[in-house]
Amino acid sequence: MINVYIPGDSAAVSVGADAIAEEIMQRAQLASLDIKIIRNGTRGALWLEPLVEIEVGADRIGYGPVQLADIPSLFDADFLHGGEHTLGIGVVDQLAWLADQDRITYKRVGIIDPLSIGDYESHGGLAGIRRALSMEQNDIIAEVTESGLRGRGGAGFPAGIKWKTVYDTGSDTKYICCNADEGDSGTFADRILMEADPFTLIEGMAIAAVAVNATLGFIYIRSEYPTAIKQMESAIGIAREYGLLGQGILGSRRTFDIKIRIGAGSYVCGEETAMLESIEGKRGVVRSKPPLPAITGLFGKPTVINNVLTLASVPAILADGAGSYKARGVGRSLGTQIFQLAGNIKKGGIVETGFGITLDQLINNYGGGTLTGNPIKAVQIGGPLGAYFSSKNFDVSMDYESLVAAGGMLGHGGVVVFDTAVDLAVQARFAMEFCAIESCGKCTPCRLGSTRGAETIQKIIDGDNPDFNKRLLLDLCEVMTDGSLCAMGGLTPMPVKSALANFPEDFDQRVEAAK
């Protein structure tokens, strides 16, 4: 029996992994070769997808990106026994792009069979929850606080402090809500984790529940992620059967279960209070804070709200201790960050490494420059509400504080690369248009300001009284920043202002042309 790994990840499938798996199976059967195809998650090297891996002895030999037309020559090269082929990348674990990373949260991603809890356990799974169940609740929370883990959704709030707030409330009903509404363009780390290693998220939520005394959790997954939804549903079912969820988890006296709620195409529902409204079945309109969701959250009860990556980092922290986690990173940005390289990039995908890597290392060393081969003109970090940086910022250290100091933010760790074809005035206008479409409508600066902002940028593009309109735009940005309840209206000015500041020529040239 030969084990063949072909990712079932939706990105790999989007470039043909299903057809490749079918074709390899058929040909193997014709040749009377006994193979077993395992649909693992992606390794995160999306530029190699579909990546076919063959287990040869203790190693996995990779071939990618495989197209249907390559399959006959792969069989000719006897790839099922690790034969040499132009698509061969050798032992996958030794590929520098992967080997140089520091995978903690993503330790099992792409390696295990995602729905095999036996595989999960033999690769270090369940050690965190087992240790947590043997600890005092205060000690679990202290361990998470000590690790320095901060919210990976974008806000960067210390996870342990949030948990402590929920723990300290006296309520008999508490909830764990996992925010899997990963709407930022350029981010896909939540999706890949849910598809490739769903038990890690379940274990992380269970640890949170044990720590704060919650008995029910919700995962709010966006509807654009049908494969992740299916994978999490299956994994929850398996976890219940195994006893990781339900009454008396893993033989303890603790009870915890998880429900999945599916989004309905609203970006703003990724904002934590809008998400709560949506889980309650209402319009996704943001709430004002205070009260904090940690005190008055879902259905009015104390609620831990964490992003997928935050919760998925917890099992490793509990298993290996806070010290090992916080030994990574820089300053107050401790541990690892799962960066996502996207857009016009040659080698896009997941790079998990300690905070403090430079942007240049990410986009040039890992990313290999643009897909088109043109020079990189702009990089947007942190999703549609993040700043556009020019080459003068490429040496910025990728951590929470340094990015803020540079006029941007880390957000969910998405890095979107643009080549010289991009027009930053058009991108700035798009930021306002996107806000106009997705605003929940509660705050006037966001609801109306976004439309006025798009109009004003159009005037600048048209050369209509540009100096006055630039001042007006900056004034509007100030009103939106200071006058909006949540990050939607509050941060939409960030891409706009950074485009103006870092790429003034894209706004000025038009003025010249119009004169």
Next chain:
Amino acid sequence: MTFTTWSKEAALAVLEPIRDEPGPVLVALQNIQAEFGFVPPDAVSVIAEFFNVSRADVHGVLTFYHDLRTSPPLANQIQICVAEACQAVGSRDLEETIKAIHGDQVSDAFCFGNCALGPAVMVNGKLIGRATAEKISQVLA
């Protein structure tokens, strides 16, 4: 994809399993749409009555979310991602090209989480990476 023809009885059969669901209105609308292909006008009062909430509440939720439709779906749904990462690899040009071919069946979407292999297009629920007009036509064929 085939959908059930609207009837109040069929709608009640969809709602019954979620009777005790906490905060049920959005789930109810999603399940109704999955069953009938869209949310027919009569569904609003049926849901309101079933869960003892106001019709205004149901209408409010129905009109807030982009996913929910109040008319039957077109034969094909071609959603093209026009968010930043796909823009960076030419999704705006591709959008123009495929709108010229497939017309109203093309709609905009914001991110399928396939940002390293853009442009991303979803055709009747099937995600296509490094999308081209040819690949889309092949899926439709």
